[in-house]
Amino acid sequence: MLLEQILFFVAAAGAIGGALGVVLLRNPFFSVLALVGHLISLALLFLLLRAEFIAAAQLVVYAGAVMVLYVFVVAYVGGIEEAVGGEGAIGRLGPLFAGALLIELCIAIVGSALPAIDSRGAHVPAGFGSPGAIGKVLLERFLVPFEAASFLLLVAAVGAVVLARRRRGLEDAPDDELPERAGRAPLGDPSGRERADGGDEGPPAGTAEGPGDPTPERDAERPDPVRDPEPQPAGGTA
Amino acid sequence: MTALPLASVSFVESTGVQIVKAIVIFAFVLVVVPLILLLERKLLGRFQARLGPNRVGPFGLLQPLADVLKLLSKERFTPRTAVPWMMAMAPAISIFTAVVTLAIIPFGDVRHNALFGASYGLYGIDVSIGILWAFAFGALAFYGLMLGGWASGSKYSFLGAMRSAAQLISYEVSLGLSLVGVVITAGSLSLTEIVNSQDHIWYVVPQFVGFCIFMVAAFAETNRPPFDLPEADAEIVAGYNTEFGGMRFGSFFMAEYINMVAIAGIATAMFLGGWHGPGPGWLDPIWVIVKMLLFVVLFIWIRATLPRLRYDQLMAFGWKVLLPLATLNALVTAIVVSA
Structure with missing residues (x-):
């Protein structure tokens, strides 16, 4: 105990x-x-x-x-060293919203949890x-809601892939004209999975800087993910 | 309710017994890892037409001891760009998640009226979520590598960490799905019950596809060749552990081998019938260890045989071949079992 x-x-x-x-x-x-x-x-x-x-x-x-x-x-x-935070209307409304949410949650929790304090709690079979x-x-x-939720996730995943491909412009980029590169590139970079798994985390790393990104050294500390598979010569094949 | 505060278990033991079992498991790990290390070096030597280590002690048997002493006495170096506390934490996470996984591996069934008249289960803990326990801590194991690589503040470490992250996530899905077939067939998640349900036929026979997928994914999960991309020494020095020295590197190294033992134990319990084997009952743990050793030798053999994959090949294989195959295997098993 x-x-x-x-x-x-x-x-x-x-x-x-x-x-x-x-x-x-x-x-x-x-x-x-x-x-x-x-x-x-x-x-x-x-x-x-x-x-x-x-x-x-x-x-x-x-x-x-x-x-x-x-x-x-x-x-x-x-x-990123500078603070991430909204300026203007959203920045001012944010604390207000958070405060309102806190009060609401407190009312809900206190209302439902206080009577339970002295009891033995819910019976667990x-x-x-x-x-x-x-x-x-x-x-x-809950079969129908469960399936509906999984379908929703599937649609989101497919949508994320479609959006990512459109933004990258596979047909336009000169680097991707080679057929084997066009087919391999999304799998070759490790960040490619964000596009497939969930598009709700904001723009994934791989999309903004494609293989044709003109800025090679954005940050000395952080190596470019997309460049990783490229310098390896064909000698590394199994 | 019960004596145990956490997790319902199928067999409740006193706290004292649990502590003793925890110590036994940890001691087992500490003994078995150097032995496997020596076995690997000896076998690799033979595979490559060399003798392997043979200078320290009789037949080189004391070589792992010398290695450990060397690692312990080495300087602990921290790069200027590193995050020191995180570099200290990362190997600890790796070791923790690796050892904890060993707790669910069954070495034998519950022994009634064994020692001092009490009953003992020959495993660390038999939780109701069973194999999910291994996956839960396998998911956390990622943070050991990731934090280690990130905190080092070096490009090679970072690349290695990112690779290991991508690799672990990609192959964990296949690893989980490959075991779903076994779970469906046995009708239980608990490793002990899965082993018990294999007394007629080992699941390696009806679940052969699942077994193959599991083995491939297991190689990737343990960062063993040919999937050792996170520490591909020809490309990124040593990956996530480039900047680690001394016993911190030793911890990463040890965690890798414990993971190998743990995966071998899971494979033994899920596919090779666990403690089932000919002979009297007291041979049960011996059988488990023998079967685990088989897997360990297989791991070493593959390392000596296959070259390292290229990174895009690894990813393409994981997502385009292994995952559909694993899904299909689970689906077919479900249909066969329910039909």
Whole structure:
């Protein structure tokens, strides 16, 4: 019981600290890392709620897959020293909006959670949160929303690929006229996956600076990803 | 509710037993990694018509000890452009995620009334999410390499880190999907139950395609040749661990070998029937270790045989060949099982 409580406070502090870090840290790379810490803390909280599957999914999907893409983009594009923040109307409305959201959330949480403090909490049946139970719920009771959500994600992925290809202008670029380069280029650069996996993270690294990018050394610290496969001679073939 | 605060497990043990098991697993790792290292160097030597290390101790048996002493006594160098605390953290993450994965590998079933009248499961922990545990920590393992490469502040490290990130993510999808077939056939995620359901036939037979996909993806996941692009020494010096020296490099190195052992253990449990084998019951852990050793030798053999892939070949193969194949395998298995 004691271990449970210690872990709860560790995870809660980690979650809050991580969330604060995302907002307050100046370096975008550290912000992303703070978000990773936040997500891992959330996974721990899920574990304490006996939702092992959700905890594992949280780690695999969010900390593992989604955040990797964030880290990718930020590591390539990052190093921006000036503060990222809106000027003008959005900059002034932002704190107002955040304050309103905080008040609303406080009302909701206090209203629903206060009566539960003295009780023993919700009754948890055996097998609750296990992979089997979640699979049953997803594929029997909520089959249509589940499929609709997956279809939505598929459409988003296809849309991201289409948009990325249009912006790059595969037909126009002189570098891509060779048939084998045109076919290989999107897979050859490691950042190509952002276009396929999720277009909602802003413009991916690979699109802005294609193979024909005239600025070779944008940042001495950050090597150009697209250039990576090119200098390797044909001798490296298996 | 139960004695365990986290995760429902199929077999509950006292905290003391758990601590002892944790220590045993860690000791196992510390012993087995130098041995595998020596085995690899010896075998590689033979594959290349050399003798391999034979100077330190009888037959070169003390070579790993000398290597460890050398690494321990080396200077800890940090480049001017590096982020020092992160460079210290990265190898620790790698080691942690690698060792934790070993916890779910079953070396035998639950032994009732074994020692001091109590019952013990011959594994670290048998969580209900089973193999997802390995994937959860496999997903975190990426941060060890990534942070290490990024924090070094060097181009080669950064390139290596980016490569490893792309590679791990690409092949983890195939790795997961290749195991879905086994999970569907066994009807459980728990490695212990999967091994138990293999007492008639090892899953390597009905799930042969899944096994092949798993092995290929496993080579990529463990950064072993021919998929060792993150540390391709001919192209990017040593990739993410270029700037690491001394025991920090040793930790990365060790994590790679622990990962290899862990993957071998998962392959043993998922495909080769785990502890099933002829002979009396006490041979069970021996069988598991023998089968794991087979996989380790295969890893070494492949390293000596195949050249390194080119980066675009690696990516194209992962997404265009392996992933569709793995998806198809899962689909066909699902249809066959439900039909």
